[in-house]
Structure formats: C-alpha cells, structure tokens
Amino acid sequence: QKEVEQNSGPLSVPEGAIASLNCTYSDRGSQSFFWYRQYSGKSPELIMFIYSNGDKEDGRFTAQLNKASQYVSLLIRDSQPSDSATYLCAVIGGTALIFGKGTTLSVSS
C-alpha cells in the first residue's frame, strides 16, 4: 500500500518565522507531489506542486523535493497568522492522489 507520512503537529511558530513542513512517501515511482492547505471547515486548496528534484519557489512558499530520499518539504517564510491551517502533502500513486494525514500549523502574533 502506498503511504504518505507527515508529522501531525501541531507545529507552532511565531509571526515572521520560517515554518518547515515535512513529508515522506513510500512509492519510489511517484512522479508528482503537492502541498494543499486546509482551513478548518473548508475544503483543501492547492498551494504548490513539484515534480523535479530541487526547490520550487512561489512567493513566501518553497517546495523542496528529494526523490532519492523520498522526501518533500514545504517552507513558509515570514509566517503570518493567516497561514494557520492544516497542510496536506499529496502524492500521485498510479492514477490516484494519495494524501498524508496533514500537519497543523499555528502561527502566533
């Protein structure tokens, strides 16, 4: 069974700090990797996707992928209270999109 693992948290950071969220996956053949953000009571929304080894930056967000280590991370710079949410890592397993259980981030002002 393909698995996606995340630390459930909560991860607490002060406003303005860097938040680092991590994810490992079991299927070495996985090609595409996604980070979704989910606010309480809302549906997940896509923040970043990455499919090449290395870093991908978009504003305050940076996704990092290391296929050899089967590891993908999300860095949030200058964290804001509005970033407080659950962050879901997702991996394409065959055709299906498989999610981790999510990491809860809390940014204190």
Added chain:
Amino acid sequence: DVKVTQSSRYLVKRTGEKVFLECVQDMDHENMFWYRQDPGLGLRLIYFSYDVKMKEKGDIPEGYSVSREKKERFSLILESASTNQTSMYLCASSTTDRKNTEAFFGQGTRLTVV
C-alpha cells in the same frame, strides 16, 4: 474557474438507509475521486474513476459503491448506511496531465448517520 459541486452540504440519514452523494464537475476532467475525512485520520480515498464507467477501489471501499455514467458526474453510494460512516465526504476532480494533476475539491458533504 473549475467548479466541483456536491449535491448536499449537510445530510442526516438513518442506519440502514441507502444514501447517494452526488458530485458534478464542469471542467471535462477525466479523473474523479471520493474521499472521506475524519479527525486524526486525514483524507482517505474511497474510490476513484479515470474514465466513464471505470472505477478503482481506494484504501477504504468497504460499504461503498460508485457510479460514473457520465464524465461530469461521479456518485458515491452507501448501500446500507451505518453510524461509522458518519464523516465529511469530499469529491475531487483532476486532469490526466501527470505533471500537473491538481485536484479541485467540492465543498464537502457532512453526513451524519443516526
């Protein structure tokens, strides 16, 4: 904008009832998914479909079935609802572009089985 619409936001059903959850997408996506989300368990895949009349079991298909007669519509069926199926159900759709398979989610259906 991609739109994924689930037929109900909240549902309350009795144990043993047959329950239909409907999902419609308007972006001609090939893939459609049904997940359930429970506290501490994350999003778990129930079933997915990659084409009309095609379906694949996800991680927790027991007690559920699905139907995809048209490309835009994917239905989740609880054959005989039980209290352990009380959950938030999320439908999603995506393209088959393997490098950009962003999934778009519906608003969710909170199902309570009493």
